Amino acid sequence: MQRQKKLRELLERTGLTVVEEVRPSSLFPPEAGWRIARGIPGPYGAAPDSLDAAWWRRLADGNGEFLVAVLGHRIGGNDSWWTRVRHTGDGVPELTGDPGFVALSLDGQVLLAEIPGADRPRVTALDRLPERLEETATAAARETEAERAEVWAAVPGLPAWPLHWAEGLGSNPAAPDELLIRLLDVADGFLHGCDRPAVLDAAVAHPDPQVRARPADTFRPELTSEQWIRMVRTEPSPGRRVLWAERAHARGAELPGDLYDGLLAGPSRAEAAELPGLPVHHLPGLVADADPQVRAAACARWEDLAAPLRARLLADTDDTVRTAALLAHHITVPMPREVFAALPGRRRALERCRFEAELAAELVRDEDTEVRRALAGNPRLGAHGVTVLAEDPHNDVRSAVAVRPDLTEEQRATIRHDFDPKSMSHTLSWVEDLHGDTDAMRRLAASSHPLVRRSVARARRLPPDVVERLARDEDRVVCLFLAESCDDAPADMLLKVWRWWDGSLSHPGRPRSHPNFPRAGLLRYADDPSGRMRRLALDDPRSTPADVARLARDPETEVRHRAAQDPRLSPADAVRLLDDPAAHVRATAARHPRLPARVLAGLLHDRDTACEAVTNPAIPVPVLHRLLDAAAAAVAARQQPRS
Numbered sequence: 001m002q003r004q005k006k007l008r009e010l011l012e013r014t015g016l017t018v019v020e021e022v023r024p025s026s027l028f029p030p031e032a033g034w035r036i037a038r039g040i041p042g043p044y045g046a047a048p049d050s051l052d053a054a055w056w057r058r059l060a061d062g063n064g065e066f067l068v069a070v071l072g073h074r075i076g077g078n079d080s081w082w083t084r085v086r087h088t089g090d091g092v093p094e095l096t097g098d099p100g101f102v103a104l105s106l107d108g109q110v111l112l113a114e115i116p117g118a119d120r121p122r123v124t125a126l127d128r129l130p131e132r133l134e135e136t137a138t139a140a141a142r143e144t145e146a147e148r149a150e151v152w153a154a155v156p157g158l159p160a161w162p163l164h165w166a167e168g169l170g171s172n173p174a175a176p177d178e179l180l181i182r183l184l185d186v187a188d189g190f191l192h193g194c195d196r197p198a199v200l201d202a203a204v205a206h207p208d209p210q211v212r213a214r215p216a217d218t219f220r221p222e223l224t225s226e227q228w229i230r231m232v233r234t235e236p237s238p239g240r241r242v243l244w245a246e247r248a249h250a251r252g253a254e255l256p257g258d259l260y261d262g263l264l265a266g267p268s269r270a271e272a273a274e275l276p277g278l279p280v281h282h283l284p285g286l287v288a289d290a291d292p293q294v295r296a297a298a299c300a301r302w303e304d305l306a307a308p309l310r311a312r313l314l315a316d317t318d319d320t321v322r323t324a325a326l327l328a329h330h331i332t333v334p335m336p337r338e339v340f341a342a343l344p345g346r347r348r349a350l351e352r353c354r355f356e357a358e359l360a361a362e363l364v365r366d367e368d369t370e371v372r373r374a375l376a377g378n379p380r381l382g383a384h385g386v387t388v389l390a391e392d393p394h395n396d397v398r399s400a401v402a403v404r405p406d407l408t409e410e411q412r413a414t415i416r417h418d419f420d421p422k423s424m425s426h427t428l429s430w431v432e433d434l435h436g437d438t439d440a441m442r443r444l445a446a447s448s449h450p451l452v453r454r455s456v457a458r459a460r461r462l463p464p465d466v467v468e469r470l471a472r473d474e475d476r477v478v479c480l481f482l483a484e485s486c487d488d489a490p491a492d493m494l495l496k497v498w499r500w501w502d503g504s505l506s507h508p509g510r511p512r513s514h515p516n517f518p519r520a521g522l523l524r525y526a527d528d529p530s531g532r533m534r535r536l537a538l539d540d541p542r543s544t545p546a547d548v549a550r551l552a553r554d555p556e557t558e559v560r561h562r563a564a565q566d567p568r569l570s571p572a573d574a575v576r577l578l579d580d581p582a583a584h585v586r587a588t589a590a591r592h593p594r595l596p597a598r599v600l601a602g603l604l605h606d607r608d609t610a611c612e613a614v615t616n617p618a619i620p621v622p623v624l625h626r627l628l629d630a631a632a633a634a635v636a637a638r639q640q641p642r643s
Contacts (some may be wrong), residue, residue, distance in 0.1 A: 007073045011085055014094040019065060022082040025581060028111075028129070030069040030080055031608045032579040032586075033102035037113035037124050040602030048125050051112055055125050056092045059103055059110045064088050071100035071115060080608070104129075133579055140596045141571035148597040152623050155601050162634035164610035165627045170194065174617035175624055182625075184211050186632045192218045204231045216244045225253040232259060238268040242275065249277040273297035280304050292318040302328035319344065330354055331380065350374035357382065364388040369397065376400035390415045403451055405430035413448040421450065421475055431455035441466050450475045457481035462488050476500075483511035491518045499532060512539070523547070531556030538566050549573055557582040564588040575599055578609075593618040 008018050048055075059066045067082035082104065087093050095101045100115035102124075113124040126132055156162075169175060170183055170190020177198045183190065184199075184206055191203055191214045204227045206212050215223055216231055223231075228248035232255070235241045242263055248255055257279055263272035264282060270293040272278070273286050278301070286298040287309045298305065299313055299321070313325035326339060330353040337359045343349055351374050355363065363375055364385040375381055376389050377400045390401045390411075399417040401407075405428075407415075428451060434440040435458075445456045445466045456462070457470050457478050470482050471493040482489045483497045484507040494511040495518055503509055511517055519539055526537035526547060535558055537543055538551060545568040552563035552573045557580075563569060564577050564585050569592060577589035578599070589595070590603050590612040603613035604627070614627060 007070060007083065010070060010073075011068070011083065015089050015091075016068070016085040016087050016093055016095075019084040019086055022067060022084050027067070027082060027581055028104060028108050028579060029581055029583070029586070030082055030102060031583075033069065033104060033111060033113060034071075034079070034115075034608065035578075035602070035606055036111060036126070037100075037102055037115045037122065038602075038606070039122070040599070040606060047123050050123060051092065051114065051125060053092050055110075055112055056087070058127060059105050059112055060087060061106050065106060067104040067106065068095070069102050070095075073099075133576060137572045137575035140575050140599050143571075143596040143598060151597040151601050152620050155604065155623050156627055156630045157605075159630040159634065160605040161607055161610035162627075162630040163638070164607075165604070165614045166631035166635055168611040168614040169624065169628055169631065171615045172617060172619065172624065173615075174619065174621065176621060179621070179624055179628060182628060182632075186628065186635050188214050191215055195222050197222070197224075201227060204234075209234075209236055213240065213244075216247055223248075223251070223253070225255070228253040229255060229259060233262075238266045239271060241266070242268045242271040245272070245275055245277075249275065270294050270297065274300065276300075284309060287312055292316075292321050295321045296324040299324035299328045302331070327353060335359070346371075347374060351378055352380070353378070354380040357384075360385050361388075369394050372397045373400060377404070379405070402449055403428055409443060409447050412452070419450055421477065425451055425454055425477065427458045428452065428455040432458065435459040438463055445469050450478065453478045454481050458485045460485060460487055462486055464488070483514060487515065489514060489516055491516050494518070498536070499530070502532070512536075526551070531559050534559045535562040538562060544568075545570065552577060557585060561585045561588060564592065567593070569594060571596055578603070587612045591616050 011018055064087045065084060066087075068085050069079045069082055071079050073079045095103075095114070100113075100121070102111065102113040104111050109127060109129055111124065111126045111129050114121050116122075159165075166183075166187040167189065170180055170187065171193065175183075177196055180190070180194070180196065180199045181202045184203060188203070188211045191200070194200060200215055200223060203215050204212055204223070212231060212234060215227070225248070228244065228251070232241050232244045232248065235244055245255060245259065245263060255277060260272070260275070260278055260282065263269075263275070264285075266272070269289075270291055273289075273294045274297045280301075283298055283301055283305055286294050287305070289295055295313065295316060295318070298309075302310065305313075310325070310329065313321060314329060316322045316325065323344060326335075326343070327348055330339070330349070332354065334354045334356040335349065336356050340346065340349060340355070340359060350363070350371060360382055361384065363371060364381075365388065366372055372389060372392055372394070373396055375385065376392075376397050381389075383406075386401060386404065386406065389397055392398050392401075395418050398415055399419070402412055402415045402417045431444060431452060432455060434444070441456055441459060441462055442465070444452050446469065447453055447456075453470065453473060453475065454477055456466070458481050462470070467482070467486065467488045467490065470478055471490050473479055476497075479493055479497050480501055483494050483501075484504070489511070494514050494516060497511045498517075502512065519541060522536045522540035523542050525533040528534050531554070534551065534554060534556070538548060548563050548566045548568045549570060551559050552569060554560050554563070560577065560580060561582065561584060564574070564580075565588055569577075571594045574589050574592040574595045578586055580586050580589065586609075590609050593616060595603075595616065595618060597618070600613060600616055600618065603609040606613075619627075
C-alpha cells in the first residue's frame with residue numbers, strides 16, 4: 001500500500017490523475033514496453049530527441065486517458081503492471097526525467113517511453129505498435145550464422161543480472177554435467193529438479209554440508225543406496241543424520257548395519273531408536289536403555305520382541321514406556337476395562353487396540369461422538385461393534401465405517417453416509433494393498449462407495465473388464481484417477497477427461513501425456529470452439545508449421561502457450577510471443593530454442609527475462625560457462641563482508 005501511495009503521489013505531481021490499477025489481462029505488457037524502451041530486440045524506428053505535445057495527444061484517448069508504468073515501482077505500485085491515468089491539461093505531463101516511464105494508448109497503438117541513458121535519456125515514440133512489432137520480429141528472424149556467432153562472442157559483456165543467471169542456469173537442458181557441478185558452488189537450488197546421476201553424486205560429496213543436504217531435503221527418489229549412505233555418514237549434524245537415514249529407508253535404500261551402530265552410539269540415540277529399518281539385534285539393548293524415550297521407541301517393534309523383553313516393557317517403571325507397551329500389547333490381546341480406564345490418553349487405544357467384548361459394546365454406544373468416530377476406523381473392532389456404528393446417528397461415524405476393509409460390498413451399500421464428490425480424496429491404503437489382486441479389483445470396482453472405486457482406479461494395471469467399468473463410472477473423479485494412474489486407461493476416456501482436466505501437481509502431464517492418449521485425428525480440433533480442444537491440434541502427426549503459426553495467434557492464452565512450446569514455432573513467432581499479454585507465454589517463448597541470438601542475448605540482460613532466458617538450450621555451452629563465471633563473481637561479491 002505504501003508503494004501504491006508513493007506512485008499515486010508521483011503521478012499526481014506530474015499532472016496525471018489515477019483512474020485505476022490495471023491487472024494483467026489481454027493488454028500489451030509493461031515488461032515488453034520496457035524492452036522496447038531499452039532497444040530489445042529493436043530497432044523499431046527512429047527515436048525522437050524528446051516527446052512533444054503532438055505525441056502525447058496521439059497517446060491519449062478522447063478523455064485524455066492512457067496507461068503508464070513508472071521505472072522502479074514494482075508490484076504494489078509498480079512498473080510491471082499498468083496504471084490507467086487521465087491527463088486533462090493543455091501541455092504535456094511532467095513525466096520526463098528520473099525515474100523513467102513507459103506509456104501505452106488504450107487501443108495499444110501508441111507507445112511512448114523515456115528511460116535514463118549513459119549520456120542522456122533514451123526516448124521512444126512509436127505509433128502503429130502492433131505492425132512495428134510484426135516487422136521487427138520478421139527482421140530479427142533473418143539472422144545469419146555469422147551474426148549469431150558475433151552475438152555470442154560478445155556475451156555476457158557487461159553483466160546486468162548475473163544473480164538471475166545463477167538462479168536459472170541449472171534448469172538449462174543443454175548445460176553439461178560439468179557446468180552443473182561447477183554451479184553447485186554458486187547456487188544449488190536447481191537440485192530440486194535435477195535427475196542427473198553425476199551431478200547428484202557430486203552434490204552428496206560436496207564439501208559444503210548445505211549442498212550435501214539439498215538432495216535429501218528434496219526427498220529425491222533418484223539417489224542410490226551408496227549416495228544415501230555417503231550422505232548419512234558425512235552429515236555433521238547428529239539429528240540430520242538420523243533424518244537422512246529415515247528418508248533413505250523410506251526410499252528403499254539399503255543401509256549397512258554399522259551405519260545404524262553409529263547412529264545409536266551418537267547423541268541422537270533416542271531418535272535413531274525410532275528408525276524403522278533398525279536391525280533386530282539392537283532391540284534388546286533398546287529395551288534395557290536408561291533413557292525412557294529409547295525404551296518407548298522399542299515398543300514400536302513389538303512383533304520383533306521376544307516374550308521376556310515384552311514383559312519387561314509392560315512392567316517398566318516409566319509411565320510413558322508402560323503406556324506404549326500396553327498399546328502395542330493390546331493390538332492382539334483384548335484390552336480389559338481396568339487397563340483402558342487407567343490410560344493417561346485414550347485416543348490411540350480407541351483407534352488401534354482390540355477390546356474385550358463387554359468394553360467394546362459399551363464404547364460403540366458412548367455418548368461422546370469423538371469416541372465413536374475413533375472406533376469407527378479401528379481395524380480391530382469386532383463385527384458387532386461395526387454393525388452398531390454403521391447405524392450411528394452421526395454421519396461422520398457412519399462415513400468412517402463405510403470405508404472399512406472388513407465389510408462386504410453388500411454391507412457397505414446399506415450404510416447411509418453423505419459423500420461430497422467435490423471433496424479431495426486420498427487412496428484408501430487397504431485398497432492400494434490389493435492392487436495386485438485381480439479378483440479383489442473386480443469386486444471393489446463395483447463398490448457402491450466412490451472412495452473405494454477411486455482407490456481402485458489408482459492401480460497401475462487393471463484387467464480390461466475393470467478398466468471398462470471404471471471408464472464409464474458416474475463419478476468423474478474415478479475417470480480422472482484412471483487417467484492419471486492406470487496404464488490401461490482407454491483412449492476415448494482420456495480424451496473425454498481432457499475436456500475438463502489438464503494435469504495436477506502430482507500428475508502434471510496427464511491425461512495428455514498418457515501413452516494411450518490419441519494422437520491421430522486431433523487436427524480436426526484446430527477450429528473447435530473450445531480452446532482446450534484447439535490445444536490438441538498440434539499433437540497430431542499431420543500438423544504442420546503453418547498450423548503452429550496459426551495457433552500462435554489464437555485468442556486464447558493456453559492455445560498460444562501450447563504453440564510457444566512447439567519446436568516448429570518460427571523464429572519470428574517466437575520473438576512476437578515475447579510480447580504476449582500472458583506472463584507464462586512470454587516465459588515459454590524466452591526458452592524457445594529458435595529465438596534469434598541477438599534477441600536472446602538482449603533477454604539475458606533484461607531484469608524481467610534474465611532468469612528464463614538463461615535456461616534457453618540454444619545458448620552455446622562456452623557461453624553458458626561465461627555466464628556462470630559472471631554469476632559466480634556476483635555471488636562472491638555479494639557474500640563479501642561490507643567494510
